Structures are given as structure tokens and as C-alpha cells.
Amino acid sequence: MTTTEILNALPVTTWNHLRVNSAPKEAALPERPETGWGATNTAYELSEGVRCTALLPQECTGLESGLGEAADLSIHTGANFSRFFRAEGESSGITYLRERLDAEHPNAVTHTAIHAKSGSKSTFVQLIQSDAETAGISASLTRIAAEPGAEVTLVQLQLLNPNCKRYNAVSVKAARDAHVRIVRAELGGSVVVAGARALLDRTGGAFDLDAIYYGDGDSILDFNDVAVHTGRDTHSEMHHAGVLADRCRKTLRGTIDFRRGAAHAVGHESEDVLLFSPEVRHRAAPLILCTEENVEGQHAASAGRLDENVLYYLASRGLDPQQAKRLMVDARFAPVLDKIPDEALRDRTRETLERRLEHAQILG
Amino acid sequence: MADEVKKTQVEDIDRSFYDFRYEVNASFQTDAGLTPEIVKQISEEKNDPEWMREFRLKSLEIYNRTPLPNWGPALDGLNMDGIVTYVRPNTEMQAKWADVPDDIKNTFERLGIPEAERASLAGVGAQYDSEVVYHNVKKEVLEQGVVYTDLESALKSDHAERIKEHFMHLVPPTDHKFAALHGAVWSGGSYVYVPAGVSVEIPLQSYFRLNAPGAGQFEHTLIIVEEGAYLHFIEGCSAPKYNVANLHAGCVEIFVGKNARVRYSTIENWSKNMYNLNTKRAVCEAGGTIEWVSGSFGSHTSCLYPMSVLKGEGARMEFTGITFAGNGQDLDTGAQVIHAAPNTSSHIVTKSIARDGGTSNFRSAVAVTKDAKNSKSAVSCESLMLDDRSRSDTIPVMDIACDRVDVGHEAKIGRISEEAVYYLMSRGLSEEDARALIVGGFAEPIAKELPLEYAVEMNNLIHLEMQGTIG
Numbered sequence: 001m002t003t004t005e006i007l008n009a010l011p012v013t014t015w016n017h018l019r020v021n022s023a024p025k026e027a028a029l030p031e032r033p034e035t036g037w038g039a040t041n042t043a044y045e046l047s048e049g050v051r052c053t054a055l056l057p058q059e060c061t062g063l064e065s066g067l068g069e070a071a072d073l074s075i076h077t078g079a080n081f082s083r084f085f086r087a088e089g090e091s092s093g094i095t096y097l098r099e100r101l102d103a104e105h106p107n108a109v110t111h112t113a114i115h116a117k118s119g120s121k122s123t124f125v126q127l128i129q130s131d132a133e134t135a136g137i138s139a140s141l142t143r144i145a146a147e148p149g150a151e152v153t154l155v156q157l158q159l160l161n162p163n164c165k166r167y168n169a170v171s172v173k174a175a176r177d178a179h180v181r182i183v184r185a186e187l188g189g190s191v192v193v194a195g196a197r198a199l200l201d202r203t204g205g206a207f208d209l210d211a212i213y214y215g216d217g218d219s220i221l222d223f224n225d226v227a228v229h230t231g232r233d234t235h236s237e238m239h240h241a242g243v244l245a246d247r248c249r250k251t252l253r254g255t256i257d258f259r260r261g262a263a264h265a266v267g268h269e270s271e272d273v274l275l276f277s278p279e280v281r282h283r284a285a286p287l288i289l290c291t292e293e294n295v296e297g298q299h300a301a302s303a304g305r306l307d308e309n310v311l312y313y314l315a316s317r318g319l320d321p322q323q324a325k326r327l328m329v330d331a332r333f334a335p336v337l338d339k340i341p342d343e344a345l346r347d348r349t350r351e352t353l354e355r356r357l358e359h360a361q362i363l364g
Numbered sequence: 365m366a367d368e369v370k371k372t373q374v375e376d377i378d379r380s381f382y383d384f385r386y387e388v389n390a391s392f393q394t395d396a397g398l399t400p401e402i403v404k405q406i407s408e409e410k411n412d413p414e415w416m417r418e419f420r421l422k423s424l425e426i427y428n429r430t431p432l433p434n435w436g437p438a439l440d441g442l443n444m445d446g447i448v449t450y451v452r453p454n455t456e457m458q459a460k461w462a463d464v465p466d467d468i469k470n471t472f473e474r475l476g477i478p479e480a481e482r483a484s485l486a487g488v489g490a491q492y493d494s495e496v497v498y499h500n501v502k503k504e505v506l507e508q509g510v511v512y513t514d515l516e517s518a519l520k521s522d523h524a525e526r527i528k529e530h531f532m533h534l535v536p537p538t539d540h541k542f543a544a545l546h547g548a549v550w551s552g553g554s555y556v557y558v559p560a561g562v563s564v565e566i567p568l569q570s571y572f573r574l575n576a577p578g579a580g581q582f583e584h585t586l587i588i589v590e591e592g593a594y595l596h597f598i599e600g601c602s603a604p605k606y607n608v609a610n611l612h613a614g615c616v617e618i619f620v621g622k623n624a625r626v627r628y629s630t631i632e633n634w635s636k637n638m639y640n641l642n643t644k645r646a647v648c649e650a651g652g653t654i655e656w657v658s659g660s661f662g663s664h665t666s667c668l669y670p671m672s673v674l675k676g677e678g679a680r681m682e683f684t685g686i687t688f689a690g691n692g693q694d695l696d697t698g699a700q701v702i703h704a705a706p707n708t709s710s711h712i713v714t715k716s717i718a719r720d721g722g723t724s725n726f727r728s729a730v731a732v733t734k735d736a737k738n739s740k741s742a743v744s745c746e747s748l749m750l751d752d753r754s755r756s757d758t759i760p761v762m763d764i765a766c767d768r769v770d771v772g773h774e775a776k777i778g779r780i781s782e783e784a785v786y787y788l789m790s791r792g793l794s795e796e797d798a799r800a801l802i803v804g805g806f807a808e809p810i811a812k813e814l815p816l817e818y819a820v821e822m823n824n825l826i827h828l829e830m831q832g833t834i835g
Contacts, residue, residue, distance in 0.1 A: 012435075012757055012759055013434065013435035014435050014436075014729075014759050014761055015435065015729060015761070016434070016435070018729055018731075019763075020761050021435070258777075260752055263752075275766075275769070278737075278766060278767050279734075279765075280764075280765075280767060281764070282762070282764040283762065283764070284761070284762045284773075285759070285760070285761045285762075286760060286773065287758060287759055287760075288747075288757070288775055288777050289757045290747065290749060290756045290757065290758075290777050291752070291754070292752050293749035293751050293752045294749075294752070294779050295749075295777065295778065296777070296778050297776065297777040298776050299758070299773070299774065299775040299776075300772075300773065300775075301762065301772065301774075302770075302771065302772045302773075303762065303769065303770075303771045304768075304769050304771060305768055305769075
């Protein structure tokens with residue numbers, strides 16, 4: 001790995017002084033130590049209908065993540081843990097991929113591929129955790145190829161301690177009428193770089209991204225999510241919600257790219273961010289690129305503090321200010337938390353979030 | 365189903381209205397390309413004060429060391445060595461229309477400038493190539509203490525010191541390569557000074573016309589509006605079509621005083637060989653308002669993003685823009701705003717239309733600094749694609765460093781609704797009229813911000829665009 005590669009490049013660049021064209025230098029992918037990344041503490045648990053394959057499925061290659069090809073290649077070649085899955089048939093179970101960073105296993109550089117066969121239905125949960133202290137690195141490359149009619153849901157829960165660095169590269173390809181859903185919660189780490197890129201090149205392919213983030217301290221959050229529509233009747237929904245506190249610096253790039261041939265494509269994108277400190281830095285670059293006439297694209301973004309009128313109203317209905325605040329923050333995160341398919345995990349994620357919000361004195 | 369609807373073919377509009385031109389009859393013209401000698405020559409020719417001569421040479425140095433932007437439209441077609449920076453028409457500036465030489469007069473007559481002056485303007489300035497050839501202001505306006513003249517005369521008047529204090533302070537030559545170029549070779553343009561408390565009820569207008577082929581126009585517009593005053597300034601631009609690239613790298617600096625209000629309207633209809641790399645910027649003191657109304661129709665390539673610096677508490681900006689790009693055009697337009705004081709607000713509304721292989725991009729930047737508590741910003745941009753050979757990108761950026769803000773952004777892209785066309789046709793309209801009506805409706809929120817004669821022109825333009833398009 002090198003530290004010089006450009007990460008999270010904005011698909012169409014703009015004024016350099018705005019610093020949104022790519023991730024800042026401080027967020028660069030760390031170089032692989034000469035001795036390698038060492039041992040990992042990772043485990044997986046297969047659900048029915050999902051099995052491991054020895055080789056990287058051909059279908060999953062040739063795709064790029066939001067982080068960019070160079071980062072994908074570094075994670076791929078440097079991985080200290082790789083697992084490739086093939087899903088067949090409909091399954092209501094969950095395949096778990098767990099990693100935990102601790103003093104003995106500070107780094108997890110993982111390469112995961114999911115090949116969903118035609119008509120299959122599968123759910124994967126990636127749980128990324130750490131002990132309370134270790135300044136570890138979690139870098140993951142997840143490549144998803146969904147064959148015609150397949151449905152894949154990937155839930156990514158990142159609950160790392162505030163000393164860790166996190167790199168989350170996802171590439172998606174959805175074939176005819178395939179539907180890939182990503183649920184992403186990035187709730188810890190001093191540096192978080194995440195980017196999902198979906199290629200919808202066949203009729204009826206769909207991609208959903210529901211993402212939440214939380215940043216405090218001096219953390220850097222950098223996102224680059226892209227939906228490329230080249231197939232007819234393709235559909236993308238990318239929705240982000242976040243809370244920023246302290247001196248956190250966050251940049252979100254979200255791009256809907258309608259290319260020629262994507263007739264009747266629909267893409268929606270939104271971001272709703274709550275700012276809890278006068279020292280946060282919130283940057284957003286929501287792009288819509290279009291070379292096809294027959295499309296519908298929409299973007300909406302809002303940023304600010306909690307609406308005082310709403311807080312006042314809730315207070316008038318008998319909620320104390322803390323309860324009212326909690327209700328409003330919960331409402332931001334609910335669309336993602338509700339999509340976590342495992343109740344115990346949902347609770348743990350909610351608890352982690354609450355602990356962090358309390359710690360940052362947002363809730364208390 | 366909708367796919368079976370035949371693609372509409374949008375023809376290039378009839379620009380012949382603007383396409384007349386006259387032989388270049390210049391009294392003085394610099395060689396093509398840019399060297400310190402040329403800059404000195406321009407400075408000498410203009411009888412610049414010493415500080416201005418130094419300013420020009422310093423700007424040239426900055427120009428030489430500044431790279432081209434690494435983002436935005438391609439500027440490969442622009443060969444700076446081939447651009448003639450300074451062309452002086454063979455006339456001195458006139459205050460009487462009858463004294464303007466015939467070819468120049470005919471140009472402006474055909475564009476309807478004197479007519480507009482008689483009808484609805486307080487004052488008019490007309491620039492032909494690099495020099496202002498005509499300037500006239502109504503007596504009543506002058507009596508209020510308003511100064512409206514060409515910048516070079518103003519430099520030699522008792523406003524010289526004020527100009528020195530403001531000239532390229534808002535847009536320094538270090539801003540970007542073409543601002544540096546402007547600093548080095550600027551020529552012509554207007555100076556407007558509105559004293560405190562004076563409200564100029566009828567608009568002032570400048571009209572820029574580039575006649576010489578392969579030339580550059582680098583006019584500088586400096587507007588200072590003092591406390592509590594009001595001004596509406598209209599800028600119009602056109603040029604005939606030549607086969608070599610022309611360059612327009614003008615600069616507009618607007619100083620809006622406390623509680624003052626300035627409205628700056630532009631209708632840009634340069635010919636399709638023009639690189640329009642114009643820089644516009646306004647700074648608003650407390651309670652001041654800047655309103656931009658911008659219509660971009662012409663030029664080969666445009667990079668135009670007026671910036672408003674909301675420096676004083678409660679300052680306000682509004683930007684209303686429409687961009688219409690056709691075959692061969694790459695129009696990259698938008699707005700920038702910096703909220704630098706508490707309780708400031710900005711509102712950006714734009715519409716882009718792309719057709720016949722043209723590119724119409726919206727680019728914006730909303731920055732909210734730490735000090736801008738309780739500021740509000742709303743951005744809304746809508747794009748309409750008229751065929752699948754065109755391109756329309758929306759590239760907005762928000763950069764927020766303050767938590768007590770309310771920032772919203774909305775973007776939409778789409779096509780003409782077939783249902784709406786079908787409905788209008790069922791009510792007796794032809795398909796052509798139905799489409800023109802819908803595009804007109806799309807542009808309506810912008811049109812209503814334009815001065816009437818421009819709104820009419822824009823509507824005509826849209827109708828022309830939509831004519832003979834059904835096939």
C-alpha cells in the first residue's frame with residue numbers, strides 16, 4: 001500500500017480550494033508494514049443458501065469501489081483475510097462476518113466478494129468492532145455482483161473505538177432486475193473513509209444505500225458514494241443522515257450519474273446532518289451528472305442544528321429538553337437502525353451510538 | 365411506450381440577428397499574444413497612472429506563473445498567443461449618439477441600444493471591442509451625484525483615489541489565471557458611483573460588443589454603491605461569429621454599502637466562438653443586498669460563477685440564473701457565496717436547459733464561516749434535458765464551519781413530461797407549441813426577474829429554439 005494514492009475522488013472535479021475533490025492527505029490509506037498486517041481476529045457464520053468459494057468469483061471482478069481502483073488494489077493484494085461467498089436460492093437467514101481489533105490483532109484488511117446467483121435472496125452483516133484502546137486499522141473491500149433477479153442486503157456496522165482508522169470500499173454490480181441494498185453505520189474511528197459505487201448497467205437494476213455516520217473529537221469522515229446508471233429503468237436511492245460534534249471534519253460526496261441508455265432511470269439522493277458544535281466542518285458535494293434525457297434525478301440536503309421550534313413544541317407536550325433532543329436524534333438514525341435485521345445487534349448499535357452521544361454531551 | 369415518441373430534433377437557433385459584422389477599422393491594435401512589451405504598450409496608449417502600469421506588469425507576472433484551472437470546461441481551443449488583447453476602435457468616446465462612427469453606430473442601432481435608452485434607461489455605456497465608444501447619462505441622475513462613466517476617464521477624475529482603493533481588491537489578480545490576465549490587459553468598462561441615500565430609479569446599462577476577430581475583451585466594471593443607496597445595472601454582451609476563438613475575460617466588482625441594494629442583470633449572448641471567462645464579485649456591508657439576474661445563452665465556453673461576499677451582519681444575496689446550451693456549447697455557470705457575518709442569507713435559484721449536443725452545467729459553492737451565526741442559505745437548481753445527446757451536470761458544494769445555520773439544497777433533473785405535452789395537444793395545441801409552452805413555463809421564474817425587454821427577448825429565443833423541432 002502507498003500513502004500517495006488519491007482516495008474518494010469526486011467524479012467531476014470543482015474548485016480546489018473547497019477541498020472536496022478527494023479525501024484529505026490525513027485520511028490516506030496507511031502503507032502496509034514490511035512484516036505484513038499480522039494476524040486478524042475475524043470469523044464468519046454462513047446462513048443456509050450461502051457457501052464459500054475458494055476463488056474470487058469472476059463476476060465480482062472488474063468493478064471499482066467509491067474509494068477508487070488504487071485503494072481497491074491495495075486492499076485486495078494486502079488483505080490478511082479474504083472470503084468469497086456464493087448465494088443460491090432464497091434464504092431468510094443472515095451470514096455474519098465479524099472482525100474485532102485488539103492489541104494482538106490490531107489490523108484487519110479484508111477482502112470479501114459476494115456472488116448472488118440468479119433469483120437468490122441473501123443477507124450479510126459485517127460487524128466491525130474493537131477493544132476500547134487499540135489504534136487499529138480496519139480496511140475492507142467488499143465486492144457484490146448480483147445476477148438477474150437476485151436480492152442482496154449488506155449491513156455494515158462499524159463500532160470501532162475512537163483511535164482506529166477505517167477504510168470501507170464497496171463495489172456493486174446489479175444485473176437485470178437485481179436489487180442490492182447497503183445499510184451502513186459508521187459510528188467510530190478517528191479516520192473513516194467509505195465509498196460505495198454501484199454500476200446499474202442492466203434493465204431494472206436497483207441500488208439502495210442507507211447510511212448514517214457519527215463523528216466527534218478531531219475525527220475525519222470522508223464519503224464517496226456513486227450510482228452509475230447505464231441500463232434502462234434502473235433505480236438508485238442513496239440517503240445519508242449524520243451527527244457531527246466537536247471538531248469533526250466531514251465530507252460527503254454523493255453522485256448520481258445518468259449515462260446514455262439509462263432511459264426511465266430514477267435516482268434520489270439526500271443528506272440530513274445535525275451539527276452540534278461551532279467547530280465542526282461539514283462539507284457536501286451532491287452531484288447529478290446527466291447525459292440522458294429521459295430520467296428523473298433529485299437531490300435534497302439540509303444541515304443545521306435541531307429545529308428549536310420543534311424542540312419547543314415537544315417541550316410543550318411534556319418532554320424535557322433531553323428527551324426531546326433524543327427523540328429528534330433517534331429520528332435521524334431510525335431509518336438505518338430499523339433495517340438492522342438482528343435485534344441484538346440493533347440494540348448494541350443503538351447503545352454504542354447513545355454512549356457516544358452522551359460522551360460528546362449531546363445527550364446526557 | 366414513451367420511448368416510441370419520436371425524438372425531437374432541436375435546430376440551432378437563428379443567430380443571424382447578432383451575426384452582422386463590420387470590417388475591423390482600428391486605429392491601434394496590439395500584436396497577437398502577450399508580452400511585457402504589449403502590456404506596456406497598452407498602458408502607454410491609455411496614459412495609465414504609474415500605479416496602474418505597475419499593477420498591469422505585476423498581473424502579467426502572476427498570469428505567467430498561474431496554471432490553467434484543472435477542473436471545469438476544456439479550454440484547449442483557446443490559444444492565448446493568438447488572441448489580440450487590445451483593439452481600439454477608430455474613434456474617441458462620444459456623448460452624442462450622432463457622433464459615433466456609422467459602422468459602430470449601426471451595430472448598436474441594430475441591437476436596439478439607443479432605442480432602449482430612450483425608452484427605459486437612466487444611462488447607457490457602449491463598448492466596442494476594447495474601448496467605450498459611447499456614454500450618456502440622464503441629467504436628473506447626474507444631479508443626484510451619480511457618476512456613470514467609462515473607467516478610464518474616471519481614473520483621471522477626482523474619483524481616481526477611490527478607484528485605486530477598490531480596483532481589483534475584490535478580485536485580486538491572484539484569484540485565477542484569467543483574473544491575472546484581466547489585471548494585465550484590462551481595457552474599457554464602466555465606473556458607477558452612487559452616493560449614500562440615492563436611489564437610481566431607472567436602470568443603467570452597459571452594452572459590450574466585440575467586433576474584431578480573434579480579439580479579447582477585458583472590460584472592467586467597478587460599481588460602488590454607498591450606504592442606503594439603490595442601483596439596477598444591466599449588462600448585455602454580443603459578438604458576431606468568426607472562425608477563430610475570441611476571449612472575454614472581463615471583471616465586475618461591486619461594493620454594496622450598508623443597507624444598500626444593487627441588482628445586477630446580465631444577458632449574455634456572445635457568439636459561439638467566444639470563451640467567456642468572466643469574473644464577477646460583490647461584497648455586501650451590513651444590511652446590504654446584492655441581487656444577480658443572469659441569463660447565459662451564447663458563447664462557445666462559459667465559466668461564470670458570480671461570487672457574493674456577505675461581509676456585514678444581515679447582508680443578503682439572491683441569485684437567479686438561466687443557462688441555455690446548444691450544439692457545440694459548454695456552458696458552466698452557477699454562483700458562489702461566502703457567509704462571513706451573522707444573520708446573512710443567500711438564495712440561489714437556477715434553471716439549465718441542454719439541447720442538441722450542448723452542455724449546460726450548474727456549479728455552485730456555499731461557504732459558511734465560523735462567524736456566520738444564524739445564517740440561512742437555500743439553493744435550488746433544476747435542469748431540463750431536451751435530447752439524449754446533450755449533457756447537464758449539477759455540481760454544488762457546501763462548506764459549513766458553523767453550527768447555528770440553516771442550509772438547504774435541492775436539485776432536480778428531468779425531461780419534458782410527455783403527459784403534459786399530450787394534455788396540451790388534447791386541448792388543441794400543436795406539439796411544437798406545447799413543448800415551447802412547457803419550456804417557457806420552466807424558464808418563467810427566471811424570466812419574471814428580467815427587465816421586460818429582456819424577458820421578451822428570452823421568450824422569443826426559447827420559441828426560436830423550439831421551432832421546427834418536431835420530427
